[in-house]
Amino acid sequence: xxxxxxxxxxxxxxxxxxxxxxxxxxxxxxxxxxxxxxxxxxxxxxxxxxxxxxxxxxxxxxxxxxxxxxxxxxxxxxxxxxxxxxxxxxxxxxxxxxxxxxxxxxxxxxxxxxxxxxxxxxxxxxxxxxxxxxxxxxxxxxxxxxxxxxxxxxxxxxxxxxxxxxxxxxxxxxxxxxxxxxxxxxxxxxxxxxxxxxxxxxxxxxxxxxxxxxxxxxxxxxxxxxxxxxxxxxxxxxxxxxxxxxxxxxxxxxxxxxxxxxxxxxxxxxxxxxxxxxxxxxxxxxxxxxxxxxxxxxxxxxxxxxxxxxxxxxxxxxxxxxxxxxxx
Amino acid sequence: xxxxxxxxxxxxxxxxxxxxxxxxxxxxxxxxxxxxxxxxxxxxxxxxxxxxxxxxxxxxxxxxxxxxxxxxxxxxxxxxxxxxxxxxxxxxxxxxxxxxxxxxxxxxxxxxxxxxxxxxxxxxxxxxxxxxxxxxxxxxxxxxxxxxxxxxxxxxxxxxxxxxxxxxxxxxxxxxxxxxxxxxxxxxxxxxxxxxxxxxxxxxxxxxxxxxxxxxxxxxxxxxxxxxxxxxxxxxxxxxxxxxxxxxxxxxxxxxxxxxxxxxxxxxxxxxxxxxxxxxxxxxxxxxxxxxxxxxxxxxxxxxxxxxxxxxxxxxxxxxxxxxxxxxxxxxxxxxxxxxxxxxxxxxxxxxxxxxxxxxxxxxxxxxxxxxxxxxxxxxxxxxxxxxxxxxxxxxxxxxxxxxxxxxxxxxxxxxxxxxxxxxxxxxxxxxxxxxxxxxxxxxxxxxxxxxxxxxxxxxxxxxxxxxxxxxxxxxxxxxxxxxxxxxxxxxxxxxxxxxxxxxxxxxxxxxxxxxxxxxxxxxxxxxxxxxxxxxxxxxxxxxxxxxxxxxxxxxxxxxxxxxxxxxxxxxxxxxxxxxxxxxxxxxxxxxxxxxxxxxxxxxxxxxxxxxxx
Numbered sequence: 028x029x030x031x032x033x034x035x036x037x038x039x040x041x042x043x044x045x046x047x048x049x050x051x052x053x054x055x056x057x058x059x060x061x062x063x064x065x066x067x068x069x070x071x072x073x074x075x076x077x078x079x080x081x082x083x084x085x086x087x088x089x090x091x092x093x094x095x096x097x098x099x100x101x102x103x104x105x106x107x108x109x110x111x112x113x114x115x116x117x118x119x120x121x122x123x124x125x126x127x128x129x130x131x132x133x134x135x136x137x138x139x140x141x142x143x144x145x146x147x148x149x150x151x152x153x154x155x156x157x158x159x160x161x162x163x164x165x166x167x168x169x170x171x172x173x174x175x176x177x178x179x180x181x182x183x184x185x186x187x188x189x190x191x192x193x194x195x196x197x198x199x200x201x202x203x204x205x206x207x208x209x210x211x212x213x214x215x216x217x218x219x220x221x222x223x224x225x226x227x228x229x230x231x232x233x234x235x236x237x238x239x240x241x242x243x244x245x246x247x248x249x250x251x252x253x254x255x256x257x258x259x260x261x262x263x264x265x266x267x268x269x270x271x272x273x274x275x276x277x278x279x280x281x282x283x284x285x286x287x288x289x290x291x292x293x294x295x296x297x298x299x300x301x302x303x304x305x306x307x308x309x310x311x312x313x314x315x316x317x318x319x320x321x322x323x324x325x326x327x328x329x330x331x332x333x334x335x336x337x338x339x340x341x342x343x344x345x346x347x348x349x350x351x352x353x354x355x
Numbered sequence: 356x357x358x359x360x361x362x363x364x365x366x367x368x369x370x371x372x373x374x375x376x377x378x379x380x381x382x383x384x385x386x387x388x389x390x391x392x393x394x395x396x397x398x399x400x401x402x403x404x405x406x407x408x409x410x411x412x413x414x415x416x417x418x419x420x421x422x423x424x425x426x427x428x429x430x431x432x433x434x435x436x437x438x439x440x441x442x443x444x445x446x447x448x449x450x451x452x453x454x455x456x457x458x459x460x461x462x463x464x465x466x467x468x469x470x471x472x473x474x475x476x477x478x479x480x481x482x483x484x485x486x487x488x489x490x491x492x493x494x495x496x497x498x499x500x501x502x503x504x505x506x507x508x509x510x511x512x513x514x515x516x517x518x519x520x521x522x523x524x525x526x527x528x529x530x531x532x533x534x535x536x537x538x539x540x541x542x543x544x545x546x547x548x549x550x551x552x553x554x555x556x557x558x559x560x561x562x563x564x565x566x567x568x569x570x571x572x573x574x575x576x577x578x579x580x581x582x583x584x585x586x587x588x589x590x591x592x593x594x595x596x597x598x599x600x601x602x603x604x605x606x607x608x609x610x611x612x613x614x615x616x617x618x619x620x621x622x623x624x625x626x627x628x629x630x631x632x633x634x635x636x637x638x639x640x641x642x643x644x645x646x647x648x649x650x651x652x653x654x655x656x657x658x659x660x661x662x663x664x665x666x667x668x669x670x671x672x673x674x675x676x677x678x679x680x681x682x683x684x685x686x687x688x689x690x691x692x693x694x695x696x697x698x699x700x701x702x703x704x705x706x707x708x709x710x711x712x713x714x715x716x717x718x719x720x721x722x723x724x725x726x727x728x729x730x731x732x733x734x735x736x737x738x739x740x741x742x743x744x745x746x747x748x749x750x751x752x753x754x755x756x757x758x759x760x761x762x763x764x765x766x767x768x769x770x771x772x773x774x775x776x777x778x779x780x781x782x783x784x785x786x787x788x789x790x791x792x793x794x795x796x797x798x799x800x801x802x803x804x805x806x807x808x809x810x811x812x813x814x815x816x817x818x819x820x821x822x823x824x825x826x827x828x829x830x831x832x833x834x835x836x837x838x839x840x841x842x843x844x845x846x847x848x849x850x851x852x853x854x855x856x857x858x859x860x861x862x863x864x865x866x867x868x869x870x871x872x873x874x875x876x877x878x879x880x881x882x883x884x885x886x887x888x889x890x891x892x893x894x895x896x897x898x899x900x901x902x903x904x905x906x907x908x909x910x911x912x913x914x915x916x917x918x919x920x921x922x923x924x925x926x927x928x929x930x931x932x933x934x935x936x937x938x939x940x941x942x943x944x945x946x947x948x949x950x951x952x953x954x955x956x957x958x959x960x961x962x963x964x965x966x967x968x969x
Contacts, residue, residue: 095927095928098920098923099920099924099928100477100478100793101474101475101477101478101916101917101920102478103916126927129923129927130923130927133919133920133923136919137915137916137919164926165926168922168926172919175915179912179915179949180949211941214941214945218945218948218951221948221951222948222949222951222954224954224955224958247938248938248941250938251938251941251942251945254942255942255945255946258665258946261665262663262664262665262955263955283938283939283941283942284530284939284942284943285939286525286528286530287668290668320781320843321522321523321525321781321782322781322782323779323781323782323847323848323849324847325779325781325843326779326781326843326844326845326846327779327846327847349843349844350843
């Protein structure tokens with residue numbers, strides 16, 4: 028049971044008493060002083076009834092399992108409650124403590140609305156897990172989470188600590204080079220530079236990610252990284268040629284967001300045509316028409332191919348047909 | 356001592372009684388003892404909630420439910436599916452309350468509620484990703500009609516369940532959560548025009564007579580396209596295409612013909628004394644207001660100029676409004692934009708007087724009563740309209756209805772350049788997405804029923820009875836619904852500018868637009884009022900920047916939550932699917948991290964200036 032509900036109830040009662048002392052309550056409220064006096068007892072009765080009403084679930088189920096299940100459906104409040112119990116009943120030497128404490132850290136971090144006390148608790152948990160665990164995968168996950176907490180503003184009053192975030196990301200990059208965790212750390216580190224919104228920082232970010240992916244071409248999330256570089260080149264640096272080169276690498280590895288592949292290939296076609304790469308442009312436009320029957324860009328791709336065919340007859344551009352809606 | 360009875364005690368007794376009843380009922384439901392009702396012979400009820408109260412839908416769904424309830428294995432298990440239709444006016448509140456309290460129906464139409472979205476969907480509805488890649492057993496080749504094309508039958512029997520939907524089950528897919536959460540069972544198709552063919556034929560004859568007259572009436576002369584003082588007037592040329600159409604039995608095929616037709620209906624109504632007859636039954640219900648449909652196309656010419664941040668594939672309201680006020684990327688005097696309002700001003704004159712106060716039912720009733728030559732709406736209203744038109748009490752009042760796509764300008768007609776094509780419906784989604792309540796005690800039966808109702812033969816028959824379009828591949832639509840088949844040709848709707856910027860600008864735009872279209876303010880005044888609003892420091896453009904940034908930062912916070920949970924599942928629970936999803940979530944998290952897209956836009960439109968803070 029969440030103790031905060033009791034706190035808030037008593038808080039409301041004392042607030043009401045204060046308002047009474049200050050003469051805010053009117054004669055109307057005084058007529059019902061009997062009822063007011065019975066509020067704490069009545070609330071207690073309701074709370075007890077609520078306990079009865081909600082007490083249907085079996086006590087034998089494991090708090091860790093319940094906490095993890097709640098976490099999996101993004102119920103951070105419930106996950107926090109259960110995992111707090113689980114962690115409280117375990118010793119850090121317990122084999123399941125790391126999972127429980129890490130999960131509790133995630134739950135505390137992402138509870139809504141966020142508050143300083145929860146963020147502090149999350150930081151303490153991630154730090155403790157990182158110091159206790161002998162599993163590098165867990166330790167570096169803790170550093171990534173700690174870096175992210177430092178990097179972003181979880182609640183209005185919180186200050187960002189970009190240098191603190193960078194320090195955590197660098198620990199991951201240096202500690203697990205060429206791993207998927209390092210990929211994530213490199214991209215996050217690069218993003219701290221993009222946030223500065225100036226040409227020099229864009230260049231730093233692109234170099235950081237490109238160099239890393241060149242050194243580890245087969246690393247997990249390389250597709251994400253190249254598409255990220257393409258976005259920086261196109262939207263921040265306005266360099267369509269460099270954007271196309273990076274998109275081609277992402278395309279070769281498979282785009283991370285499968286449901287938007289057609290949009291990305293349409294974008295590649297436009298990048299190619301914008302730098303005069305007609306052949307690639309035609310290939311990408313044809314791909315959108317042929318392979319993505321549900322694409323919003325299918326008809327305009329076909330129209331563009333018709334325009335190009337008329338403008339450049341020597342290219343012998345073949346115009347693919349549109350299949351009818353719902354055709355298998 | 357005698358206790359004096361006070362009237363106020365009654366309220367306490369009622370309150371306590373109500374609470375005890377509620378707590379008791381909650382206890383019964385939460386312990387699962389409510390799943391079987393002794394009054395129904397111990398049957399296990401599987402309840403479906405939806406808001407489709409249109410004529411025919413509940414009957415069609417009930418047929419599918421009855422068929423399912425009669426299946427031997429369903430009867431043997433004592434399972435009984437039931438439906439409850441809930442008006443859309445209270446559906447959101449109903450679902451919010453019951454999902455949160457754990458008492459929601461087993462299956463519910465997903466949507467309507469703004470509360471249960473984002474990763475809250477995963478909290479309340481069951482993920483179906485594990486099941487969608489397996490074939491639907493009810494599409495077993497023996498269940499399918501022998502008349503079905505053998506290749507199609509083979510495909511349906513073997514294809515993953517998700518690939519047996521016309522939209523690939525995209526309408527049940529949640530991009531943010533990267534999983535499937537609903538099963539669509541019908542399709543809406545695209546918006547269409549419904550024509551009263553009695554009026555169409557009479558009015559076309561009226562036009563033909565007017566054209567043939569030695570001295571063409573002024574209203575007709577005003578319809579011929581021409582340029583006066585550099586300004587284009589009229590709608591279409593008097594040419595062979597027009598003559599061919601007039602001699603055919605078709606409703607208007609081009610926008611120019613539609614405009615001529617509407618002008619003619621007004622004149623025809625005056626000459627024949629039909630005071631209540633209007634050209635188009637418009638109302639405040641968006642689907643019946645064609646100007647909104649065309650306006651989006653008029654607004655789709657600046658996609659290249661406004662594709663300035665990587666976060667979105669469509670033109671955001673912030674880019675739209677910021678691009679006008681701060682970026683000078685476009686303005687209201689661009690021909691395409693100005694013409695959108697010119698068109699709107701002309702076309703709304705074909706609606707009934709005071710159309711902004713009329714609702715969907717009133718618009719439909721006007722058409723069904725024969726007091727409008729045309730109405731625009733979606734397939735969901737087709738059954739009601741067709742039934743109404745063909746079942747008037749007086750047989751002489753009944754009329755044929757023909758359904759056609761909204762027309763676009765032909766060569767030589769007005770707005771030919773500014774309305775180049777419709778939007779594509781290649782990505783049209785199936786509708787009525789039914790999701791399974793995560794707290795349902797009957798998950799397996801709910802899933803089984805959804806497989807049954809989405810199988811080709813059942814889905815075809817159900818939608819035949821419903822009068823809607825089917826959602827299953829290979830399911831034939833009834834003849835009258837075929838005009839709603841999505842048209843794949845057209846430009847992407849992503850290109851349309853969106854005025855619904857954060858902080859109420861959308862409401863200002865919409866309100867002032869109506870005043871301008873009604874002729875109550877000038878175009879200059881319309882623009883000035885929007886500019887004045889955006890100049891207000893507390894609520895204007897700066898606030899829009901701030902709020903839009905906050906909103907996108909909040910969305911990205913949702914991505915962070917997803918990423919943390921997916922990563923936790925991938926590593927600690929060895930969940931391969933979760934591991935795959937991290938790549939997608941990571942990319943989305945990076946591209947608009949902390950709302951960087953809005954800051955980049957600000958930086959582009961206002962170089963060197965500090966981002967607004969409040």
